Amino acid sequence: MALSTKTAIARARACIRIETAALNATARGLGEGFAATARAVEETRAQGGKLIFSGVGKNAPIAQKIAATFNSTGISSCFLDATQALHGDLGLVAEGDLAFLLSNSGTSEEVLRLLPILKRFGIRVVAFTSVADSELARGADLQLIFRVPREACPLKLAPTASTTAALALGDALAMVLLEARGFTRDDFARYHPAGNLGRVLLLRVKDIMRTGERLPVALETVSTQDAILAMTKAKSGSIALVAPRTGKLTGILTDGDFRRSALTGPDFLRQPVATFMTRNPKVIAETALAVEALRVFEAYKIDDLIAINGRGQPVGLVDSQDLPKLKMM
Numbered sequence: 643m644a645l646s647t648k649t650a651i652a653r654a655r656a657c658i659r660i661e662t663a664a665l666n667a668t669a670r671g672l673g674e675g676f677a678a679t680a681r682a683v684e685e686t687r688a689q690g691g692k693l694i695f696s697g698v699g700k701n702a703p704i705a706q707k708i709a710a711t712f713n714s715t716g717i718s719s720c721f722l723d724a725t726q727a728l729h730g731d732l733g734l735v736a737e738g739d740l741a742f743l744l745s746n747s748g749t750s751e752e753v754l755r756l757l758p759i760l761k762r763f764g765i766r767v768v769a770f771t772s773v774a775d776s777e778l779a780r781g782a783d784l785q786l787i788f789r790v791p792r793e794a795c796p797l798k799l800a801p802t803a804s805t806t807a808a809l810a811l812g813d814a815l816a817m818v819l820l821e822a823r824g825f826t827r828d829d830f831a832r833y834h835p836a837g838n839l840g841r842v843l844l845l846r847v848k849d850i851m852r853t854g855e856r857l858p859v860a861l862e863t864v865s866t867q868d869a870i871l872a873m874t875k876a877k878s879g880s881i882a883l884v885a886p887r888t889g890k891l892t893g894i895l896t897d898g899d900f901r902r903s904a905l906t907g908p909d910f911l912r913q914p915v916a917t918f919m920t921r922n923p924k925v926i927a928e929t930a931l932a933v934e935a936l937r938v939f940e941a942y943k944i945d946d947l948i949a950i951n952g953r954g955q956p957v958g959l960v961d962s963q964d965l966p967k968l969k970m971m
Contacts (some may be wrong), residue, residue: 660794664803665810667789675785679768682784686740693719697744697754705744706869708812724752742768746804748776757781772804780891820848845932850916851949851958859956862892866903866918867911869895880946881921882956888953893919925950928957935960
């Protein structure tokens with residue numbers, strides 16, 4: 643039977659609403675169990691232990707994804723196949739670890755078999771389930787409970803809202819701990835060196851700055867007209883101005899400074915550029931991470947940022963218009 647556009651969209655919206663209801667119910671139901679689990683994770687990390695996530699069926703990939711999220715935020719984690727654990731994979735378990743056993747019903751046979759075995763290793767176990775009084779929850783040390791009013795599957799068979807809620811709860815736990823630890827973009831870059839994300843986060847200012855003919859530099863003693871000509875030649879919205887003997891940056895003249903200088907009288911072009919330049923402008927070291935430049939732009943609402951070397955001399959220009967092309971904004 644052909645599926646009409648109207649019917650397809652209506653059914654899809656109904657599915658999403660059901661899953662949204664599970665997320666809202668899970669959020670409302672958070673309590674001391676969540677906070678206690680968060681503290682247990684932090685204690686495990688501080689003591690050099692790792693997190694172990696295990697589940698069967700559709701919960702297995704959810705457990706894998708949550709473990710990957712914790713790894714990417716600097717908390718050592720792994721996935722343990724509940725079946726393979728009984729046939730030798732328990733070698734990855736060590737005292738001081740913290741195990742999360744995922745089961746929507748809390749009655750999954752493979753997970754329940756794993757529970758006492760893990761506890762014999764002397765590690766704490768978190769029941770990650772939607773049933774607070776299940777056998778799994780009663781046997782565990784901690785409970786991480788998600789709420790599922792109903793599955794989105796019309797047959798009430800395929801895990802849908804339950805896996806969505808479990809994944810969201812795992813993400814919430816990881817993000818709470820990330821923020822509590824003061825985890826930064828620089829820290830994130832350490833764990834994501836590959837791909838576009840890693841490339842962007844690991845870029846240095848010297849990798850993105852304009853140099854050579856695209857970097858207009860002039861002595862602070864030149865006329866405003868000469869400074870403007872140099873800016874125009876470089877197709878830049880600003881020019882770095884330096885001291886005659888040392889070449890150290892002393893100021894910057896921007897398009898805005900130029901427009902304001904024109905209001906001072908008809909002979910403004912003949913006056914020294916130092917008359918109108920902005921002294922002690924915001925600068926950044928050429929060796930700084932490019933994301934630091936982004937923070938400066940966001941904090942001070944400027945358009946151009948001069949990059950300097952260790953001697954305080956201008957060596958590059960970071961133009962805010964270049965950042966979107968690098969997918970940094």
